[in-house]
Amino acid sequence: MEQYSTKQRRLLLNFLSKNADIQFSVDDISEKLSEKKISKSAVYRNINKMADEGIVERFIVEGSKKLLYQYIGDDECLAHLHLKCGICGTITHADFNITGDITKAASCAGFTLDRRRTMLFGVCSSCGDEKKTERSGKHI
Numbered sequence: 001m002e003q004y005s006t007k008q009r010r011l012l013l014n015f016l017s018k019n020a021d022i023q024f025s026v027d028d029i030s031e032k033l034s035e036k037k038i039s040k041s042a043v044y045r046n047i048n049k050m051a052d053e054g055i056v057e058r059f060i061v062e063g064s065k066k067l068l069y070q071y072i073g074d075d076e077c078l079a080h081l082h083l084k085c086g087i088c089g090t091i092t093h094a095d096f097n098i099t100g101d102i103t104k105a106a107s108c109a110g111f112t113l114d115r116r117r118t119m120l121f122g123v124c125s126s127c128g129d130e131k132k133t134e135r136s137g138k139h140i
């Protein structure tokens with residue numbers, strides 16, 4: 001039994017880390033992994049454990065009780081910062097240039113950043129585009 005759940009966890013981790021830029025609901029994940037024979041309740045149990053461990057970020061969709069999950073953490077994610085959209089909640093894994101610049105700026109102030117816990121807030125490109133479209137729409 002223990003081995004079985006470890007296998008499920010590995011499967012789930014593998015799937016999430018390959019899709020680290022996408023947010024999924026438990027339904028989405030169990031659908032995508034349906035051929036792997038991992039049950040919805042197993043997905044639910046495992047992913048919430050990962051959220052508690054800080055490997056996965058949990059979001060609540062505004063105006064609903066729907067939960068979405070996105071992969072944010074493993075050793076690779078420790079090497080860069082994360083940018084979080086204040087509108088849709090999507091997390092972008094910052095590239096090493098951004099991370100390097102910010103880490104450098106912080107260290108100039110004698111400050112060591114905790115990359116795992118540092119999140120930069122703003123508006124993602126797709127939410128930004130939507131706003132632009134809205135604005136130009138009003139112009140016309």
Ligand SMILES: [Zn+2]
Binds near residue numbers: 080
């Ligand atoms: Zn990352």
Ligand SMILES: [Zn+2]
Binds near residue numbers: 085090126
């Ligand atoms: Zn967004």
